[in-house]
Amino acid sequence: MLATQIRQKDSVFYFVAYPAEDLLEKVMFISRFYGEGEQIAPDEVPEDDDVAKFISKVERSEKAFQRVLSKAKVKSIKNFYETAVSQPPIPGSILAFTSERLSFDPMGRQESVGDLREPRGQYLIVDGQHRLAALYFYLQTHPEEARTIYVPTVVFDGRTEDFAAEMFVIINSTPTRINKSHLIDLYERVTWASPDKRFAAKIVDELYSEPDSPLRYRINRLGGRSRQDKWILQAELFNEIHRWLMSEWRMIQKRNYNSERYYKIVRDFFKAAANVWEEVWNDPDYMVTKPVSIKAMLRVCGDLSKADADPPVERVVRWTYRLAPWADMKRAFRNEGFYERFAAKGQVERVARIHKELARAVGL
Numbered sequence: 001m002l003a004t005q006i007r008q009k010d011s012v013f014y015f016v017a018y019p020a021e022d023l024l025e026k027v028m029f030i031s032r033f034y035g036e037g038e039q040i041a042p043d044e045v046p047e048d049d050d051v052a053k054f055i056s057k058v059e060r061s062e063k064a065f066q067r068v069l070s071k072a073k074v075k076s077i078k079n080f081y082e083t084a085v086s087q088p089p090i091p092g093s094i095l096a097f098t099s100e101r102l103s104f105d106p107m108g109r110q111e112s113v114g115d116l117r118e119p120r121g122q123y124l125i126v127d128g129q130h131r132l133a134a135l136y137f138y139l140q141t142h143p144e145e146a147r148t149i150y151v152p153t154v155v156f157d158g159r160t161e162d163f164a165a166e167m168f169v170i171i172n173s174t175p176t177r178i179n180k181s182h183l184i185d186l187y188e189r190v191t192w193a194s195p196d197k198r199f200a201a202k203i204v205d206e207l208y209s210e211p212d213s214p215l216r217y218r219i220n221r222l223g224g225r226s227r228q229d230k231w232i233l234q235a236e237l238f239n240e241i242h243r244w245l246m247s248e249w250r251m252i253q254k255r256n257y258n259s260e261r262y263y264k265i266v267r268d269f270f271k272a273a274a275n276v277w278e279e280v281w282n283d284p285d286y287m288v289t290k291p292v293s294i295k296a297m298l299r300v301c302g303d304l305s306k307a308d309a310d311p312p313v314e315r316v317v318r319w320t321y322r323l324a325p326w327a328d329m330k331r332a333f334r335n336e337g338f339y340e341r342f343a344a345k346g347q348v349e350r351v352a353r354i355h356k357e358l359a360r361a362v363g364l
Contacts, residue, residue, distance in 0.1 A: 003116035003155070005104055013156045014104070014116050015093070020149040024136055027096065028122040029129065077134035082142070090135070093152045094128035095167065101158035116155070123155070126167050196249055200242040202259040204234060207266060214270040218289075231282075232291040240295045241266070244302040265309055269301040272319035276326045280333065287333045292347055296354035303364045325361040332357075 001022075003014040081089045098119040106114040125132060132151075139145065156167065208219045219237055220230035245252065245262070273281075280286040287293050308318065332341055342357075344350035 001116055001118060003104065003114065005106075005112045005114065007112075013154060014102075016116065016153045016155055017150040018094075018153045019147070020135055020139060020145075020151055021147075023094070023151050023153060024132065024139070026118060026123055027125050027132060029125070029133065073130050074134045074137065077131055078138050081134060081138045089149065090131060090151055092128075092131075093154045094132060095126040095154050095156070096123035096128075097126050097156045097159070097167070098123050099157075099159065102155070119157070126156070196245055197242065199252070199259050199262075200238055200245055203241055203263045203266065204238050206259070206263040207237070208234070210263070210267070213263075213267055214274055231289045232294050236291055236295065237298075240298045244298065247302070248306075264312060265305050265315075266298070266301060268312070268315045269297070269304065269319060271316045272323050273297055273326070275316075275320045276323045277330070278327070280330050285335055286330070287335060287338045288330075292350055293333065293354060295351045296358055299351075299355040300358050300362070300364065303359055304362075307364070323362055326358065329357075329361060 001016060001018070003016045006013055006015060098121065100119040100121065102119060103117045104114050106112070135149070135151070204219070207213050207215045208217065208221065210216060215231065215237075218229075218231040219234050220232065221234045241262075251257075277288050280288050282289045304319065304322065308322070309315075332338075339350075342350050342353050344353055
């Protein structure tokens, strides 16, 4: 197929005017999309393709919350395809990725224009799944248009999945695209993310997924759309842990501490806290496991770890004893009157106030 080779610094990629039908046969839909009475079922994601698994996770986890949103968006784009006459229906480029190295044969003196061989497998859509899903449904009802629509497509080839992950983050890192909670999942994979952010992201991931974590599955990775029982947004938890790590970052680097050390500190702290709060831990009538309290307790965790992190043996027992005075504060954390008891101008000030009260109760 005819393509233009584009060079930018150390990168080489291609621009192709892809016939609509040909492109739809070569792309991998990893989310479920709906039209009028029919759907595009998601393709099976290869087990070793971490990027495809990440992108598909938003659709396939948390009871597929995106289903209605996707249908409305696809319907809107399809309607635009039907009404656009003088305007190009797909003026923006689709970004497609393949880990295969594609051969490119220049045409004569035009070294940047030539014949690009298609991949043997399918493309991963880094950007443009909704536009292609709408195009799929549009071509079902307007097959005569198939031979007249060419899709501007940028093709990236021969790179690792990490490259595709980084591209996905760069493209989707504005507030109107995906929630910051999703982006935290990729901090470990992108080259421009600072070491401290990758460090914090690893701890958050372990707090969500490790079987011994008191916060396992209680962290909301999907922003405000999750309807499951969650305690705190992933982005909020990340910000609080990152804040703590930055206060100790020089020491972390000097002593070569790893993220596992800090994960275990947070894990043991919340185990001890749960022991102390007892029946009000995760009780909906109390604010103990609400975001404002979890963030305040994390600050106490940072304070306590500076004074008594080692040895890790019997740390839960030691800290349960140290946090024991919180048992007398249960009434203060009842929902009724909570915001009056911890009066503040906003959540930032309220977290600071709760932290102060909790720390003072345990002598920190």
